[in-house]
Amino acid sequence: MSSFTSAPAVTPATASELRALIESRRAVRRFKTDPVPDDVVRDCLEMAVLAPNSCNLQPWNFQVVRDPVLLEKLHTVCMFQHAAKAPLIIAVLARPDTWKQACQDIIDKWPEPQVPAAVEAFYRKTAPFQYDQGPLGIKGFLKRQLLRVAGLRKPLMRTPNSHAQMRVWAVKSTALAAQNLMLAFHSHGYSSCPLEGFDEVRLRKTLDIPKKAVPVMLLAVGMEDERGVYNPRLRFPLEQHVSWL
Template identity: 65%
Template sequence: MSRFAVESSCLPATPDALRALIEQRRAVRRFLDEPVADEILRDCLEQAVLAPNACNLQPWSFQVIRDPELRRRLVPVCLGQNAARTAPVLIAVLARPDTWRESCAAIIEQWPEPQVPEKIRDFYQRTAPFQYNQGAFGLRGLFKRVLYAFVGQRRALMRQPNSHAEMRLWAVKSTALAAQNLMLALQSHGLATCPMEGFDEVRLRKVLEIPRRAVPIMLLAVGRAAENGVYNPRLRFPLEQRVSWH
């Protein structure tokens, strides 16, 4: 555990403190030319991977780009956005639908107790592989869809993911939770962020050599906010437009 995490664990978490942190977070488009300490970045990434995720398979990875030349090459990939041009750090946030096998094995290997509970071992050696293995050309997923359609007439069950497309969605959902943790952790250190979804994925893969089955979901610009970094006042729709109560 990092020094920052130890210190913060002594502080009470209050609704007001959390609200203040969330309200402070804005998408910042311009940054100061100041470096970000590796220790802070590591602390925030440690908090990012504490995010809840499906079956604890942690289907994410991060590429932290500090090298000035590599950041310069990413500016046109990000369509010339000011956030990419001025941020001293860029973080590629990747969903990883392709890592479930190694994660199943790693959970058993790295289990934090002397003995792995039999239920845990059985889940990661049998249940999870059945659930997440879609087979060659997705044929195993097709079989499971037919099977679940039949069994599901009698009882409720988990029907997804049962295709390669659903595996992508499965990984993206968990990775988005980690990305939000990451942004709030950086905000707690007084750093600003800008999650950029506007980028050329084909060129991004060439510049960063991203694994074929990894899914880039955002490039996160990180740094100290410049005075003119926030372009517009915040606008959120009233809850009544988006929330229903049952």
């Protein structure tokens, strides 16, 4: 078996360290003005993009905002929320529109001399069938009808078969990367607050966000200031959310 087929063994220490990291991360809403060094940002972004993602098509973008003028504008865009007054804001964008280029990139950048035939067939044929919704979503509509009939006989993947479903598709993977990003910053001693409280129209204008990109969240990052965490942690009992089947 080749070395890359399984993840390296985890030790019990890793589990308790991960628990400590996850437990101690909080949404921080007051930051010091100290900048976040670029090498830390880069390291965290590298960890963000190691997130699992659909078909490895990596449908995300990150806009790293350090410019004080832009940061001030983002504070306004976030309706003057205290949490948006940070020395660094990363706009986490889902890209439902980059899958075609990603299919080509996977073949071009395959990390072995020969792209396995099954991989090439998947990215040249299966993926385009799954993700191409056509102009005005017409291909998606036709696929939905086809799947309705073909699905009577065998289990089939039913989505994404519309532009709206493509947005959900891209947001799922991007949200996982955002969580990696928050934990990565936390592991470097920096706090963060995910923000969806923003004016999307103004955000798009301010950061010149491509039309088809979906702003998933803004991530405010910095050193925690005094009383940075507003409330004690509250989570509902596990039983409320979990069913064991």
